[in-house]
Amino acid sequence: xxxxxxxxxxxxxxxxxxxxxxxxxxxxxxxxxxxxxxxxxxxxxxxxxxxxxxxxxxxxxxxxxxxxxxxxxxxxxxxxxxxxxxxxxxxxxxxxxxxxxxxxxxxxxxxxxxxx
Amino acid sequence: xxxxxxxxxxxxxxxxxxxxxxxxxxxxxxxxxxxxxxxxxxxxxxxxxxxxxxxxxxxxxxxxxxxxxxxxxxxxxxxxxxxxxxxxxxxxxxxxxxxxxxxxxxx
Numbered sequence: 001x002x003x004x005x006x007x008x009x010x011x012x013x014x015x016x017x018x019x020x021x022x023x024x025x026x027x028x029x030x031x032x033x034x035x036x037x038x039x040x041x042x043x044x045x046x047x048x049x050x051x052x053x054x055x056x057x058x059x060x061x062x063x064x065x066x067x068x069x070x071x072x073x074x075x076x077x078x079x080x081x082x083x084x085x086x087x088x089x090x091x092x093x094x095x096x097x098x099x100x101x102x103x104x105x106x107x108x109x110x111x112x113x114x115x116x
Numbered sequence: 117x118x119x120x121x122x123x124x125x126x127x128x129x130x131x132x133x134x135x136x137x138x139x140x141x142x143x144x145x146x147x148x149x150x151x152x153x154x155x156x157x158x159x160x161x162x163x164x165x166x167x168x169x170x171x172x173x174x175x176x177x178x179x180x181x182x183x184x185x186x187x188x189x190x191x192x193x194x195x196x197x198x199x200x201x202x203x204x205x206x207x208x209x210x211x212x213x214x215x216x217x218x219x220x221x222x223x
Contacts, residue, residue, distance in 0.1 A: 035212070037160075045152075045160065045203055047212040061211060062117070095159055101207040102150035104171065106159035 002026040004096050004107035011113045012086050019082040020110045022096030029077035030054045033100045036070060036081045038092040039109075046092075050100040051079060059100075086114045118142050118206050120215035128223040135191040137218045139204035144184045148208035151180055151189045154217075155200045163202075164189065194220070 007021040022034060036048040049060035051070040058070050069082045079096055094110045097103030119142040129135050139149065147167035152160035162171045164180035167187055177192040191198055199222055204215040 037214075044217045045154075045205075045214040047205075047214060050212075059210060097159075100212070101148070102162055102165040102205070104162045106161075109159055 002098065002105045004098060004105055006094075006096060006107040006110045009111040009113070011115065014087060014114055014116055016086050016114075017082060017084040018086060018112050019080055020094050020096075020112070022079040022081070022107050024077045024079070024098070027098070029072075030074055032098045034070070034072065034079040035097045035100055035103045036068075037095045037097060037103075039095070040089070040092040043092075048081070048094075053079065083112075086112075088114050090114050117211050118145060118209050118213055120204055120206055120213050122202075122204060122215040122218045124218060125216065126219045126221065128221055129194050130223045131194055131196060133194045135194050135198075135220060137189045137202055137204075137220075139182075139187045139189070139215050141185045141187075141206055141208075145206045145208035147183045148206060149180070149182070149187050150205045150207065151178075152203045152205065153198075153200045154203065160203065191220075 003025045005023045010018050012018050030053045033050050033052045035050045038046050051058045053072045067084050071080045091114045097106040121140045123138045149167045151164040154160040163174050168180045179190045201217045201219045203217050
């Protein structure tokens with residue numbers, strides 16, 4: 001069965017970076033891309049971007065350009081999302097999901113808290 | 117970016133009610149629209165893609181319709197498990213965007 005398992009919760013100080021991992025299983029990793037979506041407390045869903053697991057092509061939300069980097073490691077079927085220069089409004093649950101257009105399987109979410 | 121709006125923002129309904137949620141795009145997105153259900157503390161669940169295609173395993177009481185800029189999600193007979201927040205999402209453009217969500221709660 002398809003599973004996406006994310007790394008654990010993180011607490012970071014403003015200005016720091018965070019790197020969240022997403023390990024995929026149950027399907028051919030390079031056949032699908034991985035999307036990243038975040039959700040601030042009590043708020044809606046925000047698309048962050050997408051990476052092709054086939055060739056590493058990326059597509060980032062304009063508001064995060066320059067602060068976010070998405071990568072994959074095909075040898076371990078793992079996707080990564082790094083966000084730099086963290087601010088308090090980056091506090092959110094971060095989700096990885098399979099596919100770009102309409103992601104069908106989602107990770108369990110990783111809470112990233114940015115606080116001094 | 118294409119902006120998505122949803123109405124209503126909150127909907128109070130009873131078990132057995134027919135429920136309709138509307139999603140509008142700021143420009144035409146053809147049929148490139150998906151619907152998700154999200155419960156508190158859980159990841160979103162894909163319900164509908166390409167405006168009206170039901171995802172495998174999703175009950176048939178869920179249906180989607182529309183094209184261009186106006187779309188609807190209909191739940192034909194609301195069940196206790198359906199109380200949740202629903203999001204539309206467009207994937208017509210290079211940048212994917214979600215609607216703000218519609219919370220369906222118990223009347």
